[in-house]
Amino acid sequence: GAVVSQHPSRVICKSGTSVKIECRSLDFQATTMFWYRQFPKQSLMLMATSNEGSKATYEQGVEKDKFLINHASLTLSTLTVTSAHPEDSSFYICSVPPRSRVSYNEQFFGPGTRLTVL
């Protein structure tokens, strides 16, 4: 399977600061990446679709000004949580569908980033 990395794996920050999370596709190019959020003991919820060279597409209820997404290259997407608050504490996971796969046949997931806002 494809290799997807995330950095950092864990971050603790004070309320009001901004946190950047990186998602890298290590062995193939990806024009699209997906960002998910998982609250404790809940399932994954899609937050947004990151598109290389264009604006991200956000799911209903997700604030685009709070969760800034940049997909600057075919191997890197970043999610910045701006002015983080304790309610933003969650597990953030990215996924990548390889360009060679038709209709996003399969997605490969990063290891996730645990964000704790104090």
Add this chain to the structure above:
Amino acid sequence: KQEVTQIPAALSVPEGENLVLNCSFTDSAIYNLQWFRQDPGKGLTSLLLIQSSQREQTSGRLNASLDKSSGRSTLYIAASQPGDSATYLCAVLNTDKLIFGTGTRLQVFP
């Protein structure tokens, strides 16, 4: 709107038992269905992927079936082991979005 539900929410069994985890979805217009495993505090490990045209997939002790018309999938785990303890998630692919189920927390005790 696609909704994915998993039953049971939690399961605790002794080692060696054969298990069936259930996944149901409301919209049968899916491209595929995936089963994942998630260990506590960790990311996802893909277990099996079933295309919409397929009925089942097998990998080792795992067998997943798909009945698209009835909106159901099952994950069968044979001869369960303590190392199988984890949360199991199913997810369906609708257009370009992967919709996850609520998960089943499995504990296999020695």
